[in-house]
Amino acid sequence: MAAAPNSSAADFADSQVAFLYASQTGNAESISYSMYEEAAKRGFNAKWHVLDDHEKFGFNEVRTAVFVVSTTGDGDPPDNSARFWRVLRKATRGKDRAYSHLRYAILGLGDTNYSNFCNTAQRLDKQLLEAGATAFYPKGLADDGTGLEEVVESWIEGLWPALARVAQCAPSLAAETEAVASSEIEAEADAVSTGLKGLALNSSTGTSNTSAHQPLVLNFQVMESLKAISGAPRVPSAVCKIAPVDSSSESSASLAEGLACPPWHASLTGEDWDDVSLAPFLATLQSTAQLTSPEALKRTLLVEISLSAADHVHGSWQAGDSFNIYAPNDEGLVAGLLERLAVSPDEARRPVSLRKRDAAIELPTHLARFATAPASLFDILQWACDVCTAPRKQTLRALADHCSEVTDRDRLLFLSSRQGAAVFDELRCQAPTTLDLLHTFPSCLPPVERLLELLPPLAPRSYSICNAPNTASDTWRFAFNVVEYCITVEGSDVSTLPLRRRGVCTPWLERLPRGQRILVAKRRNVNEFRMPTGLDARPVIMVGPGTGVAPFIGFLEQRAQDLVAAGAQPQEAPLMWLFFGCRSRLHDYLFRSQLEQWQSEGVLTRLSTCFSRDGLDGPKYVQHTMAQHEDELMSLLLTKSALLYVCGDAKGMGRDVNDALADMLCRYSVKHPECFDVLADADPKQLSKVQALQLLMRWSTERRYLRDLWA
Numbered sequence: 001m002a003a004a005p006n007s008s009a010a011d012f013a014d015s016q017v018a019f020l021y022a023s024q025t026g027n028a029e030s031i032s033y034s035m036y037e038e039a040a041k042r043g044f045n046a047k048w049h050v051l052d053d054h055e056k057f058g059f060n061e062v063r064t065a066v067f068v069v070s071t072t073g074d075g076d077p078p079d080n081s082a083r084f085w086r087v088l089r090k091a092t093r094g095k096d097r098a099y100s101h102l103r104y105a106i107l108g109l110g111d112t113n114y115s116n117f118c119n120t121a122q123r124l125d126k127q128l129l130e131a132g133a134t135a136f137y138p139k140g141l142a143d144d145g146t147g148l149e150e151v152v153e154s155w156i157e158g159l160w161p162a163l164a165r166v167a168q169c170a171p172s173l174a175a176e177t178e179a180v181a182s183s184e185i186e187a188e189a190d191a192v193s194t195g196l197k198g199l200a201l202n203s204s205t206g207t208s209n210t211s212a213h214q215p216l217v218l219n220f221q222v223m224e225s226l227k228a229i230s231g232a233p234r235v236p237s238a239v240c241k242i243a244p245v246d247s248s249s250e251s252s253a254s255l256a257e258g259l260a261c262p263p264w265h266a267s268l269t270g271e272d273w274d275d276v277s278l279a280p281f282l283a284t285l286q287s288t289a290q291l292t293s294p295e296a297l298k299r300t301l302l303v304e305i306s307l308s309a310a311d312h313v314h315g316s317w318q319a320g321d322s323f324n325i326y327a328p329n330d331e332g333l334v335a336g337l338l339e340r341l342a343v344s345p346d347e348a349r350r351p352v353s354l355r356k357r358d359a360a361i362e363l364p365t366h367l368a369r370f371a372t373a374p375a376s377l378f379d380i381l382q383w384a385c386d387v388c389t390a391p392r393k394q395t396l397r398a399l400a401d402h403c404s405e406v407t408d409r410d411r412l413l414f415l416s417s418r419q420g421a422a423v424f425d426e427l428r429c430q431a432p433t434t435l436d437l438l439h440t441f442p443s444c445l446p447p448v449e450r451l452l453e454l455l456p457p458l459a460p461r462s463y464s465i466c467n468a469p470n471t472a473s474d475t476w477r478f479a480f481n482v483v484e485y486c487i488t489v490e491g492s493d494v495s496t497l498p499l500r501r502r503g504v505c506t507p508w509l510e511r512l513p514r515g516q517r518i519l520v521a522k523r524r525n526v527n528e529f530r531m532p533t534g535l536d537a538r539p540v541i542m543v544g545p546g547t548g549v550a551p552f553i554g555f556l557e558q559r560a561q562d563l564v565a566a567g568a569q570p571q572e573a574p575l576m577w578l579f580f581g582c583r584s585r586l587h588d589y590l591f592r593s594q595l596e597q598w599q600s601e602g603v604l605t606r607l608s609t610c611f612s613r614d615g616l617d618g619p620k621y622v623q624h625t626m627a628q629h630e631d632e633l634m635s636l637l638l639t640k641s642a643l644l645y646v647c648g649d650a651k652g653m654g655r656d657v658n659d660a661l662a663d664m665l666c667r668y669s670v671k672h673p674e675c676f677d678v679l680a681d682a683d684p685k686q687l688s689k690v691q692a693l694q695l696l697m698r699w700s701t702e703r704r705y706l707r708d709l710w711a
């Protein structure tokens, strides 16, 4: 890429490009990082930051920014951008055209299976425009439901020329990068076509016997007709190297007995938190109980942890809040992975520090701490890197360069290319761990530090608190399904066994002995998913099938306590109506006795249930039960300003309930057009589905329709 004419050092400094991200589970972070790293290689004066660090890097002075932002919850921005949003809102409200000096590009990550597709990117774009900033490149919106890569790759390709028009790059570096890039491409083209000539479609024999992990079932037949592979992504640069640590230096190596948390937990709890109640802390596992019967299809556990040593959290939480748990990757999986990477057990347990290869390129955030605080490769892989998420195409492309056999190399290249999109989808559907992937390509042997930098960060897992603070402010209870399942690949050889998959956090929690201390942190309750305080007169409608009922147990506990505190009779309290559903009344009706007791005491005014697998006539899912009570529900919402809470699975239940509510509003509008302002002058007097969805959106902004949704 050519440098802009007459560029001087001053211009160069002025034309810094900030790559900024907001990410909940790591996708936006790693995509933003690879863009930043490529920009630096291309000679741009690039910086890379999480949005919440806006003060540290001086967001107000940034002139060119490339944002990568995901959407989480119910159209919410990721936790690590909450501070940024507050500042942006203030700036845009307080000052006219506060960001007129800013040129920006936005890549949004979302999923069309959720109801507010890429809402963070949309909101950011709108607010920046209102604040006078200029978009220098059209917004990209990538859909995780169909595969992010489709949009991400072409968006990034188009970014570079657009960026070159608004920001300069260092002439020397630009020329150098140009040369490297083209020689790489030529070498790759040669290798690819040679490889294809000798392509054998039967799997090469595996060399590793590190674990019982099975190779993935992928059909590479289509490669037979290819002359060359094209459209593979750029190879991300190697940015990290391992530096030996002298034995006397400080390390976070071994953990004290009874601690089940990242060995560097002290540095996390000590970090600067603008809201101290959000700082991670050690909590003690008190008890684990199974809520479902042994016959239930899913195992649901109720866990209680004690916060007794965490003064900063006491008094700062309410029913409806949620919190994060820092969970590790399975020990056997990490050991298997290190063995597969030919790292001996001794080497794996020795502290190392990670250094930058190129002083100008920062390490990814989750590895940066190991530059100054050594840790063992085992601990880094177990606590900092996500080894259970299906790989990105760039990772596959990078791994292709570490295969000793041409078949493996070509298949990985193909998987990463546009031509291999269908096989890449097959791979994603099998939810492979990194070890599964390496078993599928037996000659692939990347250096461990290369793998570390290619893996996304391991994100903490979130759970809703299912109790209220009034009686025990130093205890959190939470319920979850143990995530363990099998995938059977359709069309695969009959001899292929189902692929076994396990979640990261829940099987670990299940095995943890009582008394262990784990690292947790309260989450910001961005949606204000909370009960009204005291005995607020508004009716409360709660929709929580399965473990979605958890926060409502906290709500009901709070209501019971509020009634006692106010010396009120239950019949004086406003309505609390719960819609609960599960598979079987006998096997997975969570908190049944507790709910029935509250109902008999009048704390829970109404309880509507459904059981999808009991084979009875009648409603199957919560949205069907709601429809049975359509008139009452609509009247409560439209004439009594009822508060409507929905908690549970975002993709299925959250979307279906939203859709069912919109249909109910449409039907109700025919019977009671007077309840709908928008129908005052309309003819015919009937709400359209779009208008109904808009009304739900408005209630959501007004915090009357609150949703706590998760994957």
Ligand SMILES: Cc1cc2nc3c(=O)[nH]c(=O)nc-3n(C[C@H](O)[C@H](O)[C@H](O)COP(=O)(O)O)c2cc1C
Residues within 6 Å of the ligand: 022, 023, 024, 025, 026, 027, 028, 029, 069, 070, 071, 072, 073, 074, 075, 076, 078, 109, 110, 111, 112, 114, 115, 116, 117, 118, 119, 144, 148, 650, 709, 710, 711
């Ligand atoms: C619990 C949860 C809620 C989500 N909610 C939304 C949403 O409301 N709208 C949307 O477009 N995408 C939603 N997504 C999809 C994510 O934005 C998408 O998977 C993205 O790749 C995540 O990027 P990240 O890892 O950087 O956070 C949700 C994903 C999860 C897991």
